[in-house]
Amino acid sequence: MSDHPTLAELDAALPFVDRHIGLSPADVTTMLERLGFDSLGALMDAAVPGGIRTAESLDLPAAVSEDVAARELRELAGANRPGESMIGLGYHATLTPAVIRRNVLEDPSWYTAYTPYQPEISQGRLEALLNFQTVIGDLTGLPTANASLLDEGTAAAEAMTLVRRGNRKASGPFVVDADALPQTVDVVRTRAEAMGIEVVVADLDHGLPGGEEPVSGVLVQYPGASGRVRDPRPLVEAVHARGGLAVVAADLLALTVLESPGSMGADVVVGSSQRFGVPLFYGGPHAGYMSVAPGLERHLPGRLVGVSVDAEGRPAYRLALQTREQHIRRDKATSNICTAQVLLAVVASMYAVYHGPDGLRAIATRTHRYAAVLARALAEGGVDVLTADFFDTLTVAAPGRAAQVVHAARELGLQLRLVDEDTVGVSTSE
Structure with missing residues (x-):
């Protein structure tokens, strides 16, 4: 190894698997000697019934270093475009202090x-x-x-x-x-x-x-x-x-x-x-x-x-x-x-401790107000709001075009609920 090792050399020096699987080669040798087996394969043959074992090798891609895997995972995560969730159904955006x-x-x-x-x-x-x-x-x-x-x-x-x-x-x-x-x-x-x-x-x-x-x-x-x-x-x-x-x-x-x-x-x-x-x-x-x-x-x-x-x-x-x-x-x-x-x-x-009773009520009141303002705006725009008594969720009529409305909202970064072909749900949060 050179005076300035490369990342690949460092990975090879202390691979991910060795840091996360505790047994060293010496540990494995000692374990096998105590148990009376000459290899891990022989131990597995004795311990795992053949009827539940897979004979073929797993069709897996070649292993990569921990750093490369982390970069690939970050790239995958970066492809997510969650938008603002207004679907409701027990799942609501919230602010974690x-x-x-x-x-x-x-x-x-x-x-x-x-x-x-x-x-x-x-x-x-x-x-x-x-x-x-x-x-x-x-x-x-x-x-x-x-x-x-x-x-x-x-x-x-x-x-x-x-x-x-x-x-x-x-x-x-x-x-x-x-x-x-x-x-x-x-x-x-x-x-x-x-x-x-x-x-x-x-x-x-x-x-x-x-x-x-x-x-x-x-x-x-x-x-x-x-x-x-x-x-x-x-x-x-x-x-x-x-x-x-x-x-x-x-x-x-x-x-x-x-x-x-x-x-x-x-x-x-x-x-x-x-x-x-x-x-x-x-x-x-x-x-x-x-x-x-x-x-x-x-x-x-x-x-x-x-x-x-x-x-x-x-x-x-x-x-x-x-x-x-x-x-x-x-x-x-x-x-x-x-x-x-x-x-x-x-x-x-x-x-709950952080906000206290008054703070929680203020958050709930604000959440309801968002829904009330939205309901009034929809009604003034000629849209039929089907929910009369609500806290934070509205069911809205969109005859024959509910899927179109949900798709258009998604393009704008808003996730709405497709109830059926004629109905859209929208839920507010803090």
């Missing part, structure tokens, strides 16, 4: 967070999660919230199974609002099919379907995918009268200015915390949330942070109600989805 981005999202002490089974070394993380639970409880109007879930769709599916656990006498189908987020409807249907639960997707404008027949529960979207804000009280009362429980899927930012579902009788509230400072990330990941009414606490999936006292009598945070944890109950666990997106739940909790 710089202090949260730098000190949480980019800080390894946070982003490597795992379930804090050892509370004595996890007090800061547990306090952040308790803040998340407190924010969710305050906004949804229910006393107990868990320390995040995978996303909104799976949270709704978890709620469907929770209402059946929480009310063993419940019978009949689980009714889903036709104005629920489409991805939520799909996830609920998939989970229900695997568990043998009947799901009915229905337009709830005229109440619950099925006359007076029992139902196990109902899922109402608040506000709906169309943007409409419906008063869920009649549906909540109807499902209670027919022996079921009420689940409301709610937008957290909207809840800073709308009446809370818990105050209107909801038994379970679910949703996403994405728009509390969590970037869109090209579709995910984003943390879900769930809160429940009194009496349903022990049926909550995931984790719950509680406040105790230490040996000196000082407040101390710990995981509570651990009997429902996956690592203890396994097949009897309330959920087998282990990912809780805890880093993003922490970001959402810090966003």
Whole structure:
């Protein structure tokens, strides 16, 4: 090697694979000697059944250096033209405060967070999660919230199974609002099919379907995918009268200015915390949330942070109600989805702390005002706005030319929702 090595020589001196696979050639030799094999191939032949091995070599391109790979990846990423997302459906543009981005999202002490089974070394993380639970409880109007879930769709599916656990006498189908987020409807249907639960997707404008027949529960979207804000009280009362429980899927930012579902009788509230400072990330990941009414606490999936006292009598945070944890109950666990997106739940909790109640309401008011100004401009331009009562999302008539409108908007850097050939959806954000 010369006095001034080239990049290729440096890559050859310490290749990427050697930095990221811990075993050195000497380590491999020692391992094989201890195990009684003369080569890695012989070890694999003994360890991996032939029936699940691929005989052919992988058809892969020639390897490149780490620097070349990074440059190629940057070039690919640079080809993205995301535009301004105004599609809605539970995904909204948001501003991540710089202090949260730098000190949480980019800080390894946070982003490597795992379930804090050892509370004595996890007090800061547990306090952040308790803040998340407190924010969710305050906004949804229910006393107990868990320390995040995978996303909104799976949270709704978890709620469907929770209402059946929480009310063993419940019978009949689980009714889903036709104005629920489409991805939520799909996830609920998939989970229900695997568990043998009947799901009915229905337009709830005229109440619950099925006359007076029992139902196990109902899922109402608040506000709906169309943007409409419906008063869920009649549906909540109807499902209670027919022996079921009420689940409301709610937008957290909207809840800073709308009446809370818990105050209107909801038994379970679910949703996403994405728009509390969590970037869109090209579709995910984003943390879900769930809160429940009194009496349903022990049926909550995931984790719950509680406040105790230490040996000196000082407040101390710990995981509570651990009997429902996956690592203890396994097949009897309330959920087998282990990912809780805890880093993003922490970001959402810090966003709420950073802005405070007044700041969150100001953001929500501004978001609604953008939608109101847009609705008035469209109406003055002769466009029929189909959504009368809305928070941030409008459904707009474009007879026969919805695809044309969406394409034209995309050319201008705006991503709108193609509802059908006659309808366009548009959603505002902070």
